Amino acid sequence: xxxxxxxxxxxxxxxxxxxxxxxxxxxxxxxxxxxxxxxxxxxxxxxxxxxxxxxxxxxxxxxxxxxxxxxxxxxxxxxxxxxxxxxxxxxxxxxxxxxxxxxxxxxxxxxxxxxxxxxxxxxxxxxxxxxxxxxxxxxxxxxxxxxxxxxxxxxxxxxxxxxxxxxxxxxxxxxxxxxxxxxxxxxxxxxxxxxxxxxxxxxxxxxxxxxxxxxxxxxxxxxxxxxxxxxxxxxxxxxxxxxxxxxxxxxxxxxxxxxxxxxxxxxxxxxxxxxxxxxxxxxxxxxxxxxxxxxxxxxxxxxxxxxxxxxxxxxxxxxxxxxxxxxxxxxxxxxxxxxxxxxxxxxxxxxx
Numbered sequence: 001x002x003x004x005x006x007x008x009x010x011x012x013x014x015x016x017x018x019x020x021x022x023x024x025x026x027x028x029x030x031x032x033x034x035x036x037x038x039x040x041x042x043x044x045x046x047x048x049x050x051x052x053x054x055x056x057x058x059x060x061x062x063x064x065x066x067x068x069x070x071x072x073x074x075x076x077x078x079x080x081x082x083x084x085x086x087x088x089x090x091x092x093x094x095x096x097x098x099x100x101x102x103x104x105x106x107x108x109x110x111x112x113x114x115x116x117x118x119x120x121x122x123x124x125x126x127x128x129x130x131x132x133x134x135x136x137x138x139x140x141x142x143x144x145x146x147x148x149x150x151x152x153x154x155x156x157x158x159x160x161x162x163x164x165x166x167x168x169x170x171x172x173x174x175x176x177x178x179x180x181x182x183x184x185x186x187x188x189x190x191x192x193x194x195x196x197x198x199x200x201x202x203x204x205x206x207x208x209x210x211x212x213x214x215x216x217x218x219x220x221x222x223x224x225x226x227x228x229x230x231x232x233x234x235x236x237x238x239x240x241x242x243x244x245x246x247x248x249x250x251x252x253x254x255x256x257x258x259x260x261x262x263x264x265x266x267x268x269x270x271x272x273x274x275x276x277x278x279x280x281x282x283x284x285x286x287x288x289x290x291x292x293x294x295x296x297x298x299x300x301x302x303x304x305x306x307x308x309x310x311x312x313x314x315x316x317x318x319x320x321x322x323x324x325x326x327x328x329x330x331x332x333x334x335x336x337x338x339x340x341x342x343x344x345x346x347x348x349x350x351x352x
Contacts, residue, residue, distance in 0.1 A: 110263040112222045115253030119265065119351070120330045121227035124251070128159050130228030131248055140236035141278035147234065147242060150276040153179055153287070154232060154244045157274065161211040162250050163226055169216045170307065176211075181277075181286040194306070207306050208299075210292055212250065212268055215307040222253040222263045229332070230269075240278035243290060247271045249332060254310050265352045266310045267297040267329040271336035293336045297329040297349040326350060 109118055116122040124130055133155055136148035160167065160176025167173045172195040180187065194207035207213060214221075230248030237243045249269040255262065273290040277283040300309030326348045 110222070110253055110265060112255065112261060112263060115222040115225075115263050115265070116227055116251065119251070121229075121251040121265075124227040124229045126225050127163050127228060128155065130230065131155055131158055131246075132231030134231070134233060139234065140242045141240040141281075142242060142276075146279065150242060150287075151232065151234065151244065153276075154246060154274050157287075158246060158248060158270075158272070162248070162268070162270065163228075165224075167211055168214060168221075168252075170213050173211050179286050181283045181288045183283060184288050187289045206304075208296075208304065208308060209294065210272075210289075212252070213307050214252075214254065214266075215305075215309070216257065218257050218307075219254050219310065220257045222255050225253075227251040237275050240281040241276050242278075244274045244276065245271070246273070247332070247336065249330070252308075256312065260312075262312050264298055264310050264312055266299050266308055267349075267352065268294055268299065268308075269296075269329065269332070269336055270294045295327065295329070295336050297327070298352055 111117065116124075133151050136144045136151060138144045139147055142150070157176045157179075161173045164171075164173065164175070167176075177191060180191070182188065190205060191210075193205040194210070228248060228250055230246070232244050232246040234242045234244045247269070249267065252266045252268070253263050254266055255264075270292070271294070272292045274287040275290050276287050277285070279285070296308065298310045300311065328350045329352065
């Protein structure tokens with residue numbers, strides 16, 4: 001029998017051999033002492049303890065046991081930042097020193113430097129860039145090139161009646177009307193009466209039905225930008241040619257001509273239909289004014305004497321809507337009804 005190790009005392013091992021040879025004593029070899037017992041025996045005999053098992057070396061050092069993994073810290077930080085981004089008011093107080101709590105941030109409204117702040121128009125295009133023109137195609141006896149020319153002249157008409165700086169100050173929109181069909185006598189009479197002079201009469205001859213104007217003696221603009229959104233469509237017209245239907249919203253930031261820092265916005269949404277005749281037909285190369293309608297926010301109520309008349313401060317607070325009409329001037333989902341904000345009816349806007 002071969003002894004496998006020296007962990008047992010010699011006298012114990014000798015006694016086991018003698019008993020085994022004489023057939024007496026326990027049938028089994030003495031039990032192996034525990035690891036702790038072997039360590040105590042070696043310490044008493046002056047022998048160094050054996051190396052600890054490799055598994056124990058995987059334990060983190062005492063200084064590192066309290067640390068969280070770096071990715072846990074990063075994820076926690078990102079969660080906090082996301083919460084602050086979505087709910088800034090209630091949480092900003094957590095990162096401040098001193099007393100006081102942060103309340104909800106109220107809209108600050110337009111300023112001379114930021115006249116479209118807190119408005120959907122802040123992200124709209126400027127001027128003519130906000131009026132979309134569709135791709136031209138041959139329609140109504142007109143070639144694609146001829147249709148394209150009619151669409152371009154329609155856009156010129158819209159710019160000339162709603163964005164031209166001179167027209168906005170009350171001048172006659174001569175350039176916009178140069179292609180008006182001379183045979184459309186009723187419209188020509190309206191144009192002559194409505195734009196005959198600044199301060200033209202209201203009623204049926206109100207120039208605001210077709211063009212945007214502000215009295216320069218009373219109002220000025222906050223900057224030189226008008227925000228716009230809208231476009232046009234076209235289809236074949238009876239007798240040859242095309243009908244071009246336009247629907248554009250214009251946002252004008254206005255201040256008092258006498259000074260002051262308050263900025264208000266007048267919003268005009270216009271729907272105008274122009275009919276362009278095909279070559280070879282009567283009136284070819286000109287347009288007829290088929291229809292026009294507009295909805296206006298903060299343009300004044302009653303007889304406006306040919307100019308939009310926006311209201312400021314306390315003036316706006318005293319205006320009561322007729323018949324409870326309420327509109328959102330930035331909502332372009334519906335159609336222009338041609339009543340809200342005219343001299344015949346004033347509506348209350350949910351925003352400006």
